[in-house]
Amino acid sequence: MDEETAEGLQRLTRWAIRSTPKQMSMTALGTLGSLSSRPLRVSALAEREGTTQPGMTALVNRLAAAGYVQRIADPTDGRATLVQLTAKGERTLADRRAARTAALRDHLRALPPEHREALAAALPAIDYLTSGLDKPHDRQN
Numbered sequence: 001m002d003e004e005t006a007e008g009l010q011r012l013t014r015w016a017i018r019s020t021p022k023q024m025s026m027t028a029l030g031t032l033g034s035l036s037s038r039p040l041r042v043s044a045l046a047e048r049e050g051t052t053q054p055g056m057t058a059l060v061n062r063l064a065a066a067g068y069v070q071r072i073a074d075p076t077d078g079r080a081t082l083v084q085l086t087a088k089g090e091r092t093l094a095d096r097r098a099a100r101t102a103a104l105r106d107h108l109r110a111l112p113p114e115h116r117e118a119l120a121a122a123l124p125a126i127d128y129l130t131s132g133l134d135k136p137h138d139r140q141n
Helices: 002-018 026-034 043-050 054-067 087-109 113-130
Strands: 069-074 077-084
Touching: 002 087, 002 113, 026 054, 026 087, 043 054, 043 077, 054 069, 054 077
Parallel strands: none
Antiparallel strands: 069 077
């Protein structure tokens, strides 16, 4: 059963990713998402997104040039900078979440009531499973 559940959740994740309009790469969107709770150093972003620091620096440069993020001074270390979302970056994330929610809501409405009830009953388990998703990598390095 665990294998079936894991495979089902993987299919749902792939569907959610594919059902949302693409305006930028998944790495760029993941980076914006990582910045949604607080500014981070480039090294922390690279670790969270599973990429190299030079690769993340290049991505941050592109995102900054496009107006999605900005660099700010690190208040705890005058030699370092943090990357934070701009209003445009926040809007982009909000728009993407809204589009994904709308697409999922439309599909949920098409389900028979017993399937909707089963999904609703699974929400506490999903919340528990995903609640600590970002916590292991919250260090600012």
